[in-house]
Amino acid sequence: MASLRMVLEKPWIWSFVGALVVWLATVAFTGGYGAGGMVTAALSLAVFTVIVGVGQMFVITLGPGNVDLSLPANIGLASAVAMKVMGGSDSMIVVGLLAALACGAAIGAINYLLIWALRIPPIIATLSASFIIQSVDISYGRGLQIKPPPGFADFTNWQVLGIPVLAMLTVVFTIGAALALQRMIYGRSVLAIGQNIRAAWLAGVHVGRIRFLTYTLCGALGGIDGALLAGYFRGANVDIGNEYLLASIAVVVIGGTSVAGGKANVPGVWGAGLFLVLLLTMLNTFGVSAGVRLVLTGLIIVGVITAAGGEKAVR
Amino acid sequence: MTAIAPGTLPKSSPRGSAARARLLRGLLPALSLALVLIAIAWLNPRAISYFGFNLMLNLAIPIALATIAQMFVIAGNELDLSIGTFVGFVGCVTATWLRDAPLLGILVLIGSIGVYALLGALIHLRNLPSIVVTLGMSFVWQGLAILVLPKPGGKAPDWLLAIMSFKPPYIPFPILAALIIAAVVHFGLMRTSYGVILRGSGGNAAALRRAGWSLLKTKIVLFALTGLFGVLSGMALIGITTSADANIGNGYTLLSIAGVILGGGEFVGGRVSPIGAVLGALTLALAASPLLTFMHIPPDWQVAANGAILIIVLAARVLISRRER
Numbered sequence: 360m361a362s363l364r365m366v367l368e369k370p371w372i373w374s375f376v377g378a379l380v381v382w383l384a385t386v387a388f389t390g391g392y393g394a395g396g397m398v399t400a401a402l403s404l405a406v407f408t409v410i411v412g413v414g415q416m417f418v419i420t421l422g423p424g425n426v427d428l429s430l431p432a433n434i435g436l437a438s439a440v441a442m443k444v445m446g447g448s449d450s451m452i453v454v455g456l457l458a459a460l461a462c463g464a465a466i467g468a469i470n471y472l473l474i475w476a477l478r479i480p481p482i483i484a485t486l487s488a489s490f491i492i493q494s495v496d497i498s499y500g501r502g503l504q505i506k507p508p509p510g511f512a513d514f515t516n517w518q519v520l521g522i523p524v525l526a527m528l529t530v531v532f533t534i535g536a537a538l539a540l541q542r543m544i545y546g547r548s549v550l551a552i553g554q555n556i557r558a559a560w561l562a563g564v565h566v567g568r569i570r571f572l573t574y575t576l577c578g579a580l581g582g583i584d585g586a587l588l589a590g591y592f593r594g595a596n597v598d599i600g601n602e603y604l605l606a607s608i609a610v611v612v613i614g615g616t617s618v619a620g621g622k623a624n625v626p627g628v629w630g631a632g633l634f635l636v637l638l639l640t641m642l643n644t645f646g647v648s649a650g651v652r653l654v655l656t657g658l659i660i661v662g663v664i665t666a667a668g669g670e671k672a673v674r
Numbered sequence: 675m676t677a678i679a680p681g682t683l684p685k686s687s688p689r690g691s692a693a694r695a696r697l698l699r700g701l702l703p704a705l706s707l708a709l710v711l712i713a714i715a716w717l718n719p720r721a722i723s724y725f726g727f728n729l730m731l732n733l734a735i736p737i738a739l740a741t742i743a744q745m746f747v748i749a750g751n752e753l754d755l756s757i758g759t760f761v762g763f764v765g766c767v768t769a770t771w772l773r774d775a776p777l778l779g780i781l782v783l784i785g786s787i788g789v790y791a792l793l794g795a796l797i798h799l800r801n802l803p804s805i806v807v808t809l810g811m812s813f814v815w816q817g818l819a820i821l822v823l824p825k826p827g828g829k830a831p832d833w834l835l836a837i838m839s840f841k842p843p844y845i846p847f848p849i850l851a852a853l854i855i856a857a858v859v860h861f862g863l864m865r866t867s868y869g870v871i872l873r874g875s876g877g878n879a880a881a882l883r884r885a886g887w888s889l890l891k892t893k894i895v896l897f898a899l900t901g902l903f904g905v906l907s908g909m910a911l912i913g914i915t916t917s918a919d920a921n922i923g924n925g926y927t928l929l930s931i932a933g934v935i936l937g938g939g940e941f942v943g944g945r946v947s948p949i950g951a952v953l954g955a956l957t958l959a960l961a962a963s964p965l966l967t968f969m970h971i972p973p974d975w976q977v978a979a980n981g982a983i984l985i986i987v988l989a990a991r992v993l994i995s996r997r998e999r
Contacts (some may be wrong), residue, residue, distance in 0.1 A: 424941065477985070482753070490981025533762070605810075650819075653817025654813070657815075662815075
């Protein structure tokens with residue numbers, strides 16, 4: 360019983376509870392039909408939210424005002440870069456992935472450069488950067504109709520025993536991210552900066568370097584995500600990343616990470632990612648129209664934030 | 675024509691160079707607009723005419739109104755990421771119910787301002803991050819817009835069309851409207867005592883609370899004003915485009931934030947400037963399409979031009995601020 364109470368006190372448990380409730384509601388509606396397939400589909404779609412969510416989580420943990428609004432544009436551009444470099448041939452998959460990674464990391468580095476050089480709030484820096492990236496993408500990706508190499512498309516859709524391989528790899532990645540956050544100097548520094556940037560600086564944390572690394576990491580994750588999305592949906596697209604602006608921020612907050620910074624939570628990102636995807640599946644299964652689906656998604660996000668936001672009164 | 679807001683003035687400094695830097699900083703929004711205008715005049719002198727301004731600044735009125743809306747939340751240290759879809763929702767209501775059933779339309783629009791006020795209360799009472807709440811609300815407004823108007827269409831009420839196609843003598847309507855908007859909001863927010871309280875809620879909330887002012891009330895008023903100007907923006911937009919589409923306002927979220935920042939506003943500390951915000955909106959409206967068209971730059975780069983202008987202006991501001999110290 361004590362261990363159960365300990366689990367219940369974890370902030371991330373509620374996102375998993377939410378995901379489970381939504382899943383059960385859908386299964387009850389369909390009378391048990393497609394229960395397993397739904398989990399498979401949810402896992403494969405949640406992966407993309409989780410990857411950028413982890414990046415966004417590190418950025419948000421840096422403290423109030425830190426948020427990366429350039430992720431959708433970043434994902435869009437990286438998806439085009441990956442497809443162009445791969446050029447539809449299996450031999451170029453790794454090069455294409457590296458190119459997308461480099462593209463994303465460069466965007467992240469530029470974001471921090473703007474924040475540092477212009478001393479402007481990250482929201483405006485990443486926003487202005489996203490304007491420019493978006494245009495580069497529109498111009499670069501115009502009429503781009505390159506299909507992903509068959510090997511890459513198969514890899515992103517590959518399942519073993521109903522579990523997407525990409526999801527397994529992402530679980531490994533998130534465990535790594537959790538270790539980096541809690542056990543490595545880098546992660547501890549991020550948390551310290553988020554709690555009190557001045558105290559962290561006085562304590563000898565390389566504030567500038569850590570922030571630079573974090574924005575670059577977030578950008579790189581956006582880049583990889585773009586490449587994987589292009590593989591999964593069989594083609595790059597300017598708008599491919601659009602939904603990940605809300606999703607990346609929402610999974611961080613729903614997952615129990617403090618928006619005020621200094622308190623991060625990796626498992627919650629998975630729970631919240633699954634919750635969002637399953638929520639969408641549920642609303643689709645109920646057969647509601649696009650308008651109602653959007654309204655309900657929005658209201659549920661606002662509702663969850665309202666329910667979860669109470670304790671953060673101390674800043 | 676000075677765009678310095680009283681609230682943005684730091685304590686008076688004995689050094690003349692610092693005062694000059696402050697003045698320069700205050701004039702920056704006007705300077706960037708002048709620069710864009712000069713560039714346009716140089717590229718195409720014929721554009722600088724009554725007819726040319728009417729054409730080029732056609733969409734500037736709704737952008738300016740949306741920017742003012744955004745400015746009110748920013749004055750209270752919050753951010754509204756839903757203003758774009760809200761403008762779209764208002765547009766859809768304007769093009770359907772406001773024409774067919776005016777009473778219902780008016781009630782819905784007033785109700786939506788009420789929703790904004792409630793959001794302000796919710797954000798204050800539960801201490802929620804406004805970014806996430808308004809991001810969630812952006813889905814709600816978009817969904818409602820699709821429900822009101824599933825397919826692009828509808829028609830603006832005739833009286834609205836008449837207002838928006840008003841052709842005053844000598845001064846093009848968009849410029850006249852911008853002047854009126856800037857003057858009204860400047861007076862309300864910068865020259866009235868409650869305006870000072872509103873900005874103070876972003877500047878030093880703790881001090882205001884100790885002085886006995888209700889922070890809940892200031893937040894509700896700021897959000898309600900955002901809703902009000904969002905409604906005006908959506909109606910003005912439909913008055914120009916004559917019909918609506920659920921996605922018509924989506925670009926306004928980012929434009930409005932960019933406009934406030936271009937106009938000298940800052941994210942924290944209640945430092946905003948209504949005149950600057952209107953100037954910022956005009957700059958963006960001009961730089962986005964007419965300037966690029968005259969420079970023969972493909973429309974692909976329109977968004978980038980907005981980003982580049984933001985970065986250049988912010989860089990200029992940093993250079994000036996450095997001298998201010």
